[in-house]
Amino acid sequence: MQPATQSATADKVKALEWRGGVLRLLDQRQLPAREEYIDCADADQVATAIRDMVVRGAPAIGIAAAYGVALAARRVGQSEDWAQALKADLELLENARPTAVNLSWALKLMRDRLARLSAHADVPARLLEAAQSIHQSDHEANLTMGKLGMELIRKHQKTPQNLLTHCNAGALATGGYGTALGVIRAAHAAGLVDKVFIDETRPWLQGSRLTAWELERDGIEASINVDSAAGHLMKTQTITWVIVGADRIAANGDVVNKIGTYSLSILAMHHGLRFMVVAPSSTIDMALEHGDEVVIEERGAAELLQLGGQSLDVGVPVFNPVFDVTPADLIDAIVTEKGVIERPDARKLADLMSHRHLH
Numbered sequence: 001m002q003p004a005t006q007s008a009t010a011d012k013v014k015a016l017e018w019r020g021g022v023l024r025l026l027d028q029r030q031l032p033a034r035e036e037y038i039d040c041a042d043a044d045q046v047a048t049a050i051r052d053m054v055v056r057g058a059p060a061i062g063i064a065a066a067y068g069v070a071l072a073a074r075r076v077g078q079s080e081d082w083a084q085a086l087k088a089d090l091e092l093l094e095n096a097r098p099t100a101v102n103l104s105w106a107l108k109l110m111r112d113r114l115a116r117l118s119a120h121a122d123v124p125a126r127l128l129e130a131a132q133s134i135h136q137s138d139h140e141a142n143l144t145m146g147k148l149g150m151e152l153i154r155k156h157q158k159t160p161q162n163l164l165t166h167c168n169a170g171a172l173a174t175g176g177y178g179t180a181l182g183v184i185r186a187a188h189a190a191g192l193v194d195k196v197f198i199d200e201t202r203p204w205l206q207g208s209r210l211t212a213w214e215l216e217r218d219g220i221e222a223s224i225n226v227d228s229a230a231g232h233l234m235k236t237q238t239i240t241w242v243i244v245g246a247d248r249i250a251a252n253g254d255v256v257n258k259i260g261t262y263s264l265s266i267l268a269m270h271h272g273l274r275f276m277v278v279a280p281s282s283t284i285d286m287a288l289e290h291g292d293e294v295v296i297e298e299r300g301a302a303e304l305l306q307l308g309g310q311s312l313d314v315g316v317p318v319f320n321p322v323f324d325v326t327p328a329d330l331i332d333a334i335v336t337e338k339g340v341i342e343r344p345d346a347r348k349l350a351d352l353m354s355h356r357h358l359h
C-alpha cells in the first residue's frame with residue numbers, strides 16, 4: 001500500500017528540526033503572527049519548551065523529548081554509567097507535561113536503546129540516531145494514516161464533503177504532515193473535501209492560530225468558528241465527519257484529546273456525523289484500561305484571562321483542564337498506521353497492537 005503523497009506546503013512546516021547539534025523549534029506561541037525559532041542545546045531547554053508549549057502536540061512533544069535525550073548525551077560526552085548520567089534529564093523531560101503518552105513512550109524507547117548499547121558504543125551518536133528514527137517514523141506513519149483515513153471517508157461517500165476538526169493535529173503537532181490534518185490533506189487531494197470547519201479551540205487557540213494557518217498554506221477551503229458554534233454548524237450545515245487527533249488512547253478505545261472533543265462526540269452522535277480519531281500507535285496506552293484513569297493536565301489561569309492584551313481577571317478562580325475523555329462507544333473509527341479500527345473496543349485494540357489486525 002502506497003502512503004499518501006506529501007503535500008508540498010505541509011512538508012515545509014517543520015515543528016522541530018535537528019540542525020547542527022541543536023534542536024530547532026518553531027515557536028508555536030508566536031504563530032500565526034510571527035514565524036520565530038528557538039534553538040535548544042540541552043534537555044532542560046527542551047523540557048521548558050514542551051512545558052511552555054513552544055512545541056506541542058502529542059507526537060511532536062515525544063519527538064522533542066527524544067532529541068532532548070540526545071542533547072543530554074552530547075553534553076555528557078562519555079560515561080561509565082550512562083543510565084545514571086542521563087537519569088536527571090530523563091526525569092526532567094518526562095515531567096514536562098502529563099497527559100500525552102507519546103512523551104513517556106518516546107523516552108522509554110530512548111532508555112531501551114541506551115540499555116542495548118555496548119560499553120564501547122558512541123552513545124551520543126547512537127541516541128541521536130534513535131531520536132531521528134522516532135521523528136522519521138512518525139512522519140511516515142502520518143502519511144500512511146492520511147491514506148487510510150481518506151479511504152475510510154471515500155468508503156462512505158465519494159463526493160466532496162464538509163468536515164469539522166478541533167485543535168491542531170497537523171504538521172505542527174507531529175513529525176510532519178499531521179494526523180487528523182494528514183487525513184484531511186489526503187482526502188482533499190483525493191477530491192473528497194469541500195470545506196473544513198475549524199474550531200478555534202479555546203483557550204490556547206490551536207485551531208484558529210495553527211490549523212487555520214496550515215490549511216490556508218495548503219489552499220484548503222476552511223472557516224474558523226467559536227467552539228460553541230459546533231452544534232449549530234452540525235445542525236445547519238451538511239458535515240459528514242468530525243476528525244480529531246489524540247493525546248492518549250486507552251486499551252478500551254477511550255480517547256483523551258483536547259478539551260471540547262468529548263462535547264463534539266456527543267453533538268456528532270446527536271446529529272448523525274461520523275467521528276474519526278487519527279493517531280499513531282505510539283498514542284495507544286495499553287496499560288491504561290479506561291480513559292477516565294488518565295491525568296488531565298490543568299494549565300494556568302492566564303490562558304483564559306488574557307484576551308487581546310486585556311486582563312479579564314476580576315478575582316474569580318479559573319479551572320482550565322486542557323484535555324477530556326471521549327468514550328469509545330462515541331467513536332466511529334480510530335485510524336492508526338497499523339490499521340483502522342471501526343467501532344473500537346478492547347479486543348480490537350489488542351488485536352491491532354498485537355499485529356493481528358489487517359487494514
Ligand SMILES: CSC[C@H]1O[C@H](OP(=O)(O)O)[C@H](O)[C@@H]1O
Pocket residue numbers: 056057058059166167168169170173174179180206244245246247257258259322
Ligand atoms: C496530533 S496532536 C494530538 C493532540 O495534542 C494537542 O494538545 P496540545 O496542543 O495541548 O499539545 C491536541 O490535544 C491534539 O489533538
